[in-house]
Amino acid sequence: MSPASSLQRPASSCDRFGFLDDFAVREMRRGMLKALAIPGYQVPYASREMPIARGFGTGGMQLTLALAVPQDRLKVIDQGADDSVNAVNLRRFITASCPGLATTTRTAEATLIQTRHRVPERQLAPGQMMIYQVPYPDPLQIVEPSEAKRRRCHAHGDYARLWVKLYEDVVRFREVSISNRYPARVAGRYIIDPSPIPRWDLPKLHCSPVAHLFGAGREKKLYAVPPFTEVVPLAFDDIPFAVEGFRATDCSRHACATCGATDTFLDEIPQVGAPPRWLCNDQDRCAERQGYPDGA
């Protein structure tokens, strides 16, 4: 299914498919179109009251509810896990308010993927869409408290103070210390906060075949990285951007203790009286590599 087809909602407006009223859906969709048309630009929108507290993924949830149609297949993850409390609750609410919507945990089968803090390891394909829950939409927030001034900075392309933050990091830590929410320039213009995904995931946004939609419910902002769009992490020419290495002290690469993968983002699990174990953070990827032993 293409993203365009998912804009087809059930005909009857009184069905109240997807919790949001039609007015809200139209506003969200208009906002998303604008966000896709101006890559990286933060589109303000009237974030609706949701039955969960702001800050718990209401931005991503509103995007999903405004986009979902019964033909979609939804995957909800939190930190790479489909079965964490947060992911389970969000999935339950969305399916309850979207009758007929199927869910899946398999990345390959999903058409809509709502996520908190991760991008699936598996290469995404046209027809899929990524929806991010965003706590802080503005990358300039760490250097400028006033939103009015931040908007001026974005308008002028004035990101010098963000660069100064990078400079100060390199001076202090000899590298850029930003581990997640790493600022990146989209389509050569706006700099975005890609939500708290690890640096590992940032290259997956670059020229990705799918649209990446970001929703910040509490901050009432939407923004997007359209398919096949340049996403370049902020970095000095002589200090290249680098993703997490997962290197052991002997410089060898840690492997997932379950599936043996050496090309995934790993979680370090401390062990009592033993060296820590390393496991794939993306549960579906790990299970897929093992041939889905649980039949999930």
Place this chain on the structure above:
Amino acid sequence: MVHETPVLSVAGLTRIHGRGCADCVRLTGDAAGRNVCPSCGSVVAVADISFDLWPGEILGVMGESGSGKSSVVKLLHLDDRASAGSAWFREGDGRRHDLVAVDEAEARRLRDTRFGMVFQNPHLGLNFGVSAGGNIAERLLCGGERRFQTIRETALGLLDRTEVPRARIDHQPGQFSGGMQQRLQIARALAPKPELLFLDEVTTGLDLSVQARILDLILEIQRELGVAMIVVTHDLGVVRLLAGRTIVLRHGRVVEAGLTDQILEDPQHPYTQQLVMSAL
């Protein structure tokens, strides 16, 4: 003799705060002895300011507080917009811009890459939340420099030139003495190799020995970099030492303009005479 053209040509520069009326300029100024228009209540900060600034020249702008000297600098540094007049700035590549009419994006580019500003209050000119090096880096990053090593080396070079010890590069300006904060401001202002430098009461409130070093530094910068500067001060000693030519402002108008030594030794206007006599 090579005939140069001015870096800056200011003509009829006027800034009126308030709604203004047809009589604002006529009813204010030195002759009227006020800068609030009695007819409409608008404040005529400056009116009809005209002067030229030549390459490598230091122009003194003198006057008491409220005379409009800081207003002139704000208008030229594009921190405020004039109500009337023109101010043509000629870039090193020959392009000319009327500072009264440039758009916001151009204003930003000029401020970031062509102008430098040093304030009396270092809190206005420095970011106290980042290190000395970061303060210099910000200006270089504004100009598009993206090589960390280059930024670092340029910052160290600027600290050397402004006599801030290299070892202080990663310290925050809050830990610096007043004189060193001013020198760091100068280093920051010089970072993008500006063509026009504004110095607003830079030595006011500093010890005499610290003042001397800063004035010395400013002259050295002028000698070696040939930057044109506008020096705003109420201190006659500062203009005498720095400026080849000086304009004297009162009630927002230029009441006297001339060679600095002429203004100090043979002032023509009653106000300048009083100013010079009360200082000596």
Place this chain on the structure above:
Amino acid sequence: MPQSSSPIAPALPCGLKAQSSKPKAGLAVLTVSGLSKSFTLHHQGKSIPSAYDASFTVCAGQLTALVGPSGAGKSSVLKCVYRTYLPQAGSIVLHGDTDLDLAACDEHAALRARRRDISYVTQFLHCLPRQSTVDVVAAPLVALGEDREVAREAARLRLRELDLPGRLWDVPPATFSGGERQRVNLARGLVHRPRLLMLDEPTASLDQRSAELVVAAIRAAKCDGVAILAIFHDPALVAALADTVVTLKRPTEVPCAA
């Protein structure tokens, strides 16, 4: 009020060199005619006349001495030529490729003339703190865009001519004796080979040996073709050095018309 011999002049772009060819002796360099200067003191409501109707010519390789009673406005004439004072009447023409009336020209032309053509040496030496003597003397050449090392070499040459001990060259002149300072002052006034040199009591309060060295330097400058306009406190010096003597009369004090 003391007047420094050269306020810091804006730097010229490179390529502008001081004149090096020797000017033809006897050629008029400066013509002053009908020069009058008075000071209008607005707050006291009066006008103090200083110089009245001064006319004279200064020629290359010659020394014109201004004499007259104290208050006749001798120093005022010098300051008018240097544009430190604005005269009420008269013209002050600096001859050159094109004549320049210093009483009427714009400020940049006056500054240019100061940088290239006119030196003004008083009994006082004003310079930046911390600057070495060599750099003080080299400053006029550096202001003309000369390479710093070349300028320093020229400065050392001048200092050697004026017999200033070499140990003093690299320290600031602040601590020097009056005679040493005056020699530094004169060296700076001559280093860029100006066409016109103005001297205001250059030997006042100097010991005999220093005075002799200064006089020798003035003679050498004359031989070099420099036109000199000077005020001496000592009539013997006027007799010994002047080619032309101009006597100024003391104007009478008149109340301000306004």
